[in-house]
Amino acid sequence: MTDLKSQISFFSSIRSHSIKSLLACIAVITLYAPLQARAYEDTVTKEVFEMPLFNTVGGQVIRSVRIGYESYGRLNAKADNAILICHFLTGTSHAAGKYQASDPQAGYWDSIIGNGKPIDTNKYFVLSSDTLVNLGVGDPHVVTTGPSSINPLTGRNYGLSFPIVTIQDFVRVQKALADKLGIKKFVLVMGASMGAMQAIEWATDYPEMVERIIPVTSSGFESNAYLIQTLHNWSYPIMMDPAWNHGDFYGKHPPTRGLSQALTEVTLSSRSPTWAQKLFANRIASEGQHPIQQWQNKYAIEETFAQAAEARSKISDANHFLYLVRAQQLFKAGNYADIQQAIERVQAKALFISAPSDLLFFPSYATSTVRALKEADKSARQIELVGSGGNLDGITEIESVADEIRNFIEH
């Protein structure tokens, strides 16, 4: 994810059928990270936060937790101008800016984070951290702890012996980081998809620390049955890949094939029919090789998705993917028997931003959550961004609601 040029050259080497499908290749991999001039002007540095011992929600212990984080802007003397950005399944802490001026692209929400932007780094100290079990372990800018890490007690990679972790665990690590940085409260906690889960978890677990939340493309306060099964289906190709070997593949051939298909399924779920039709329609992958003739002949969308996912799989870890799937299946803010107890705890004002064509975190999920918050006398409303590209519009089209975000933060 750090070198757009090499991605472009990778994809240029593929038999490319049109500029559109070339763009699509890149898009799938980079999740359409905005290519416009970056808003955050200072150079970003990756920092590392360490915890010698971390107790999981599930009752286990992880030693030597290391998590990467970055920040934009400065914490003020009162330590009351902080904003926390939480990332999505395939994301990292790189929400804005560049590590060096020559980086081909900036962080994923650079369009709304920076000097003079809605999340104004002249005013706010914006913090963003890699989650536990972050997917991109092969990205040199990601620092995370998960099944690919070395268990200090055995000297070997954890594999499936790594404790199952939850969104609440992600948030507890972030809380420890905030404590270490001296942050007393957050003006805002914001995130998309899995990041929205973390924002809601924050408002539930530490209500006195969170003034506002912006859950973008949100599940609401817990994962529902359809999402649980969708996540199950994503994880299946990995577990079917013999190379996965019940999670014990470190130092051997990793389950690239299964992980690639998993990422392909994530991409489809994260997009929309309108988006796919514009880029691919029913064009075939290679002229003269029609799918009516041979089993191996493909449509353009099949080939492009497979190639993009395979490239992405090279910096990703299959076990981390499974742990992220389980964390999202388990999501239940505050982990209360009744979700109403979680809702009652919230003190933050909430702005839910939905993507109208989202087929993963359907806009109706936010609608019913806002209704439940209002019925509990909480401040909550829902707006829709402008786009027809599905769930990933929450990343790529966030600028379409820039004014609403600015107003929400300032009032």
Added chain:
Amino acid sequence: MTDLKSQISFFSSIRSHSIKSLLACIAVITLYAPLQARAYEDTVTKEVFEMPLFNTVGGQVIRSVRIGYESYGRLNAKADNAILICHFLTGTSHAAGKYQASDPQAGYWDSIIGNGKPIDTNKYFVLSSDTLVNLGVGDPHVVTTGPSSINPLTGRNYGLSFPIVTIQDFVRVQKALADKLGIKKFVLVMGASMGAMQAIEWATDYPEMVERIIPVTSSGFESNAYLIQTLHNWSYPIMMDPAWNHGDFYGKHPPTRGLSQALTEVTLSSRSPTWAQKLFANRIASEGQHPIQQWQNKYAIEETFAQAAEARSKISDANHFLYLVRAQQLFKAGNYADIQQAIERVQAKALFISAPSDLLFFPSYATSTVRALKEADKSARQIELVGSGGNLDGITEIESVADEIRNFIEH
């Protein structure tokens, strides 16, 4: 699919958590075939139609094609009162009635086909045939020809040497059957999902023979990119299963695990978040075995889907599944370079019935198809049935638009 009692007993033997989840088990397998008193009163007999030689659209030859069909009502002397019903991916020719009075359930559209029903068997001769490569080769009432069949030239199962077939091939076989029965034209051709593709193919290929079509939960005149990739994802678990062995598994252990997961994915795509949430929410599969504790612990929806799909896989063929996937990916009515040419050929009046929560054949597909037909001065309109259960509402909730169907046929 022929013995509901054994299914119920199968599922009763599973640790069942509630009546709801038990019902859900049955529902997934039987696709909620209506359990009300059947409308078609005569006993249904399965007939077999044979073609010594069939030339596929792809330019290959299939010898000794055998296809099952059934009919309800009588063909009149003029042979002009026929109606054709085309089935969906997991369906068969059993659209109405019972094979014997003791059958626990009737055909899948029995609620609208029968004496005095909208598709009135007192007036019409209703014909329904198994497609080529029908999924349910282990169902004793299904007769089909596909990769599981014996190639008369080799004496062995075809496997992947069976020619790739298309929706247009399905329709050509139906046309040959209609010719043999002396049917001169169809008052109506109707089908859901893959069946809707066949109805549109009929109106395109044999416009002078088709007075009306009712495409239920329809793709329109061709498959789009999102559908093509969804179908690809469904087929992936089969091809990842080592037992699939590139289609050569006859006489060996079949790829039950991959086929079960494929059917699981079909079920999820065919349903909706509302449906799933009502039946399963985020209940866990087994008390005391929470998914936060162990990798193998499951949610109720995961376990129920897996068990139902495994049961269904036992009467299904993995290669046939792949061929049905490819046939739907290839769907392009009339196979013209420009879909406008297909639309221009249509003479039939068209009533598109959409399921409002359909996430597979989105209602917007029918909307744009109706618009295109109208722009070409064709008679077309769209109605929505009542339901929140996703694509399968096209089967289970069809009675909610019974009056509209009756009016459409009578006028």
